[in-house]
Amino acid sequence: MTGLRLGPLLRYVDQDTATVWVETEAPCQAEVHCEGSTAGGTARTWQVAGHHYALITVVGLEPGTETPYRVTLDGEQVWPLAGSPFPTSTIRTLPPPDAPPARTPPLRIAFGSCRWAARPAGARHDPMGPDALDALAHRAMNGGPRPDVLLLLGDQVYADETSEPVRARLARHRDLSRPPWDQVADYEEYTELYYESWLDPEVRWLMSTVPSCMIFDDHDVIDDWNTSEAWQRGIRATDWWRERILGGLSSYWVYQHLGNLSPAELAEDPVFAAVRAADDGAPPLRAFAERADQDPAAARWSYRRDFGRTRLVMIDTRAARVLPESERRMVDDEEFDWLHAQVLDGGPGAVDHLVLGTSLPWLLPPAVHGLETWNTALCSGARGTRWSSFSEKLRQRADLEHWSAFPRSFRALTELIQRVATDQDAPASVNVISGDVHHAYVAEPEFDDLKVAGGGQRSRVVQLTCSPIHNNIPAVMRSGFRFGWSRAGRRLGRLLERHARTGEPALRWNRTGGPWFGNMLMTLTLHGRDATYQLEQARPATSAPDGTPRSGLEPVFSGRLSGTEPAAPPSRDKS
Template structure:
């Protein structure tokens, strides 16, 4: 029986002389990636829960290469498909300008009329159309920074799959995925659209999870985790989510050298049989002992350092004094990793966090106030209502983790003052999650020479309802900002070490962000898809120096 390509190819980690291609097949086989210059790499598939994958690592490629490639299963070419445009292997050129495309929160709709009405146009599809007609020179990376899949808000094709495959399986939520096989189908549906599939096959892509990749409000607080642990299906769900994330998203983030040092990869690659038991055990431990695995990853592209941080799985959720580190959005290991890598000597340092570091100030103050109340600053009785408010309003970003915010702010201040090596021109925060887009300019209260900027681009395809847009817009207004600061003051929360303001009004609607770096200059753009049918190219919504 001849194997077929079930998903991919995905072009993942790219170095100056290396490129990684990930695929899923429908049966075991040997996968070969063959570039137009004759360079090739082959790998035998590995198996997890009956699903088959391969990671092909091409090496000895020239820096700055743009090479078309083919995928073979055994001796049969299966990609590109007939009539499809060529897919391109890209390597990095340390001397070339760099562009980062970034976004989060995507619900696949296929740009159907009903999907566009509810969720808006799909900016990954629109970006594929733009790049097919307007090729980009230099270094181009796509950063998917959370909610690549919605495991808890599935669409009708996925609900139909659950109905068909769960006969006799009672007690599971009807509109949420639970098992590894269900996650595999969720990823297949998310990445099988022809335009998205081509985009992911030709632009090096780095990923990090946010809550919906596992479940809404994942790791909001210790109380949230206790509530979830009482659900009989939750252990299977979180184990499946993290195992699938490691396979579908995280493996491709790693360089060949880093992947070779990953203990789970070493075991999986060497195994002859299905590795479900090993992957499940790893995933459960990552959930129960967050310090056991580091999901964050670093990428240096010429003069740009990109730090992709895990602000979800590694959280410490203690309920003591928040200023003492009992609550931490990165956890001890995550903060140590960020401290180690947040160094000077680069023209630009980019810190990527699924949840924005700098929210509209009013929301930041509200979250800091809520954290203090939940920790007991006003006594015991307000803690319960405070926790209910935290979960109802999703008060679980950096502002709700005062220790982490202060620690990151101090490190950024040192970096911008040249205390961690030559100061970069910009320290840039990239974020998503909140379903609106904005630019915020910041400075440290103790001074510093680097520009400090927060850029948020969200969603790729999951626009807010009109009611939620009005609420979010109100959160950025001056009266609410003042009220939030007063509430934080009354709870004894000190002023944050960074001062920031939003530039202009937040944008509501689907967007994909772009940051272009050339020398010590940086420029931000947001693209949106205008009305004009499925072939309309996205246009620049906002452009601003960073």
């Protein structure tokens, strides 16, 4: 009997179709059976470097329903696991597109980033505390509310910070005293990270029953990935980087990216077709990864998902970068044209809510924003070569590579958001959701001087940041982020911008919540033109009947972005 190695992961779901991803122990026919329904799907596995996978398209589902399912391999049931204590996994489809809000449930989007599956060896951080994904799973399996979709905004795995068990497995095959030392080296070693992360029993069950959308950030490959042209030039000169980046991009494509796509997009994907047609899909996949690394325009990792009248556009802020100092941009021109087209598709009134997913926040603590703007100007020679050399070292050491470190792209994204928010029949809310910075906050831009086309109502625009899911930062960095939001931090940011002669900032914003620290998830709830959000922190909770400790989610902060209730007044804490 062929066994199930990893999964199932429920990925894409719409009104009548879903995709389910699995990794198996050997080649086989994988099938999803929907209980009490004629819906289902089947797929033959395909191989990459000795590992076998299937992405099963489930068809025939009814809109607005919840359907239990099971998975068989060559006719033998492998999911639910024998003796499983968890509820049966289900597929919950979206309501019919023409259903009125009064007859549809709210759409709940939970999001966060930065999850250590296990504590890295030698970590000096404070104790991590409970895993927010575990806490969400515990609540859902006990009948509590669960999201309709889970957005994982980067650092799903840490290729550069491995745990003791992973390091022990790596040491069986190579000498860890040689580069890349105890970090992962290639595709095979990346698979160890996904097993460690997604075989956690509670997380495995959660991801089998809650659809997920994902995007990478730096630690999925390496800290500071594509920070600058100088960084890229230096790492490409090493003798171990090529296998690392090819393994990182290839494994991301298999384990994360494919599930972000709709069945129609998968059917038109030439790389997916080539991998499935090959005896071993590793060569065509490696060739694709090589092209993607050398030329950002050769691959698109960004994607769009529509959930009724809510649109999610997930933006790749790592692999799409243009790094030469004179051309420096977060995404290349072709990618930004695509983003523009996806956001504006359908014209005014096409959506009630726009969600822009970006692993790196658009609006940062003011001191950090000013520091990154200053640093970028100095790196490009605004104060001479001595400042330029110092600033490049600072940029790499301090991770100064968010949207504010790409001023041209920051302005372009700001202008796009302004256009959407002030268009006739604008969405009720425009939400930029992010992670990365290991604290949570809410920030809102000042657009008060902008006129709305046709005299309509302007969108409520917010930056919602939630990180980490399961990680921590030293106390000194917590103090640094608090300072970054303070009045003194704002003043410092402005002084740095004046020193670099960058001119007036393109935007000012208010902090309306936070900062908060700890392992957290944020949930954005959308219903008609109503929009609310809630931040929850993972806390230790009572033990299960068998004595196993369980974590819980405790509300920390909530707010209303649009709807019949008045929104919370903005903070006076301005950038």
